[in-house]
Amino acid sequence: MSPAGPRWDLEHRRLYLCTPDRRDLADFIEACIRGGVDIVQLRDKDLDARPLLRRAVIARQVCRDHGVPFVLNDRPDLALEADADGVHVGQDDAPPALARRLLGSDRIVGLSTHAPAELSAAGPEPIDYLSAGPVVPTPTKPGRPGTGADYVAEAAQATADWPSRSGPLPFFVTGGVTPESVGELVRAGATRFVVVRYLTGADDPEAAARRLRQAIERSLELA
Numbered sequence: 001m002s003p004a005g006p007r008w009d010l011e012h013r014r015l016y017l018c019t020p021d022r023r024d025l026a027d028f029i030e031a032c033i034r035g036g037v038d039i040v041q042l043r044d045k046d047l048d049a050r051p052l053l054r055r056a057v058i059a060r061q062v063c064r065d066h067g068v069p070f071v072l073n074d075r076p077d078l079a080l081e082a083d084a085d086g087v088h089v090g091q092d093d094a095p096p097a098l099a100r101r102l103l104g105s106d107r108i109v110g111l112s113t114h115a116p117a118e119l120s121a122a123g124p125e126p127i128d129y130l131s132a133g134p135v136v137p138t139p140t141k142p143g144r145p146g147t148g149a150d151y152v153a154e155a156a157q158a159t160a161d162w163p164s165r166s167g168p169l170p171f172f173v174t175g176g177v178t179p180e181s182v183g184e185l186v187r188a189g190a191t192r193f194v195v196v197r198y199l200t201g202a203d204d205p206e207a208a209a210r211r212l213r214q215a216i217e218r219s220l221e222l223a
Contacts, residue, residue: 035209134175156189
């Protein structure tokens with residue numbers, strides 16, 4: 001059985017890697033974790049189910065070896081089969097309630113939100129966290145406009161009143177997260193961050209993750 005649920009205190013996790021599959025997947029994830037990543041999602045829109053399942057098992061094992069929760073994107077059925085610690089679903093994916101029924105109460109269910117109406121609708125859902133964004137347009141979400149920092153402030157205000165396992169519902173901000181951007185995002189109310197391109201495109205992902213984690217910690221100390 002996966003150790004998710006009460007063991008995974010998302011309240012204190014700050015840096016969330018979302019990565020597609022890549023040839024060096026295990027080494028890349030391990031380097032990012034050494035640099036400060038403390039939750040990992042595998043998100044690959046191109047792999048069919050069986051190849052995705054094989055890659056998810058690899059990612060899960062690296063994460064488990066380092067005590068970091070592993071989340072699979074879109075597919076609660078494959079998350080269950082891979083013994084992932086949870087699943088992340090979007091607005092057009094399986095509903096969070098279905099993901100919860102499939103995975104049970106001890107695993108993580110996360111939900112993407114991109115607009116105030118989606119944020120409001122997330123309140124009653126059986127989720128452990130939500131993501132808010134992308135703050136700026138990003139190639140990982142083609143055609144989706146940026147929400148701007150005001151949406152981060154809305155998410156911070158809304159989730160403060162929603163209970164979770166250990167306090168207000170955690171939310172992670174997405175879109176254009178870099179060491180240079182986190183200060184503004186923290187001032188808008190963010191305390192947790194999803195990163196894609198800053199790490200997936202880095203020549204030295206461990207060093208890049210460390211720079212980003214240090215920037216987050218400094219910004220939170222100054223807030």
